[in-house]
Amino acid sequence: MQSPDPVSAPDAYRQSLLAALGTDDPADVMSASPASLRELVDEAGADLAVRPAPGEWSVLECIGHLVDAALITAARSRWILAETEPDIVGYDQDLWVSRLRHGEDDPHELLDLFEALRRADLALWRRTPEADRERIGIHRERGPESYGLTVRLIAGHDRIHLAQARAALAAVRSQ
Numbered sequence: 001m002q003s004p005d006p007v008s009a010p011d012a013y014r015q016s017l018l019a020a021l022g023t024d025d026p027a028d029v030m031s032a033s034p035a036s037l038r039e040l041v042d043e044a045g046a047d048l049a050v051r052p053a054p055g056e057w058s059v060l061e062c063i064g065h066l067v068d069a070a071l072i073t074a075a076r077s078r079w080i081l082a083e084t085e086p087d088i089v090g091y092d093q094d095l096w097v098s099r100l101r102h103g104e105d106d107p108h109e110l111l112d113l114f115e116a117l118r119r120a121d122l123a124l125w126r127r128t129p130e131a132d133r134e135r136i137g138i139h140r141e142r143g144p145e146s147y148g149l150t151v152r153l154i155a156g157h158d159r160i161h162l163a164q165a166r167a168a169l170a171a172v173r174s175q
Contacts, residue, residue: 003160010142017156026155027125033158034115037063040162041107044169049103052171057097060110062165064102065093066158067110070117073154077124080137080147088137088145125151 003020004012021029040059041048049060057065072091079086097103102110133148145153 014142014153017153017160019156020159021152021156024155026152027122029155029158030118030122030151033066033162034111034118036162037066037114038111040165040169041111047169047172048107050172051103052168052175056171057164057168058103058172059165059169060105060107061097061102062161062168063107063110063114064100064105065097066161067114067117068093068096068100068102069154069157069161070114070121073150074117074121076137077121077147077150080135080145080150081124081128081132083137085144086137088139090139090141121151121154 003016041063044059047059049058051058051061068091076088079088128147133151134146136144136146137150139145
């Protein structure tokens with residue numbers, strides 16, 4: 001399940017994330033992701049850091065990207081809720097994965113960080129009044145995005161990259 005490029009096709013990218021979420025509650029999806037990632041790490045075993053092909057991410061790199069996205073979303077959400085129409089900066093996911101050397105990360109440290117970020121973000125979501133979920137930030141690539149939309153996007157993002165990690169593992173094991 002490959003999503004469109006977020007820079008060259010920002011609307012298609014946003015729609016792909018929302019389609020992956022569908023009508024499901026984003027908090028439910030986000031709550032389930034840490035356990036899904038832990039199961040995937042256990043399942044991958046020695047294949048965790050093996051890339052299915054040159055230029056494609058390993059399971060471990062997919063997890064590193066999910067952690068980066070959770071970290072970025074945690075910050076974006078807080079900017080949107082605390083400030084008036086803050087500037088929301090994009091990032092190059094491939095550069096982050098390679099330059100942060102996610103293929104060499106300790107998977108358990110990544111999972112611990114992901115879980116902590118998720119707990120904090122879900123607590124923030126639960127305590128945020130409905131009206132405040134409409135507060136917006138101005139994403140440099142995609143334009144205005146509300147806090148509510150940001151949460152829906154990250155839930156869909158989880159699904160897309162969990163599927164990518166599972167596909168990477170399947171591809172490695174079929175070689």
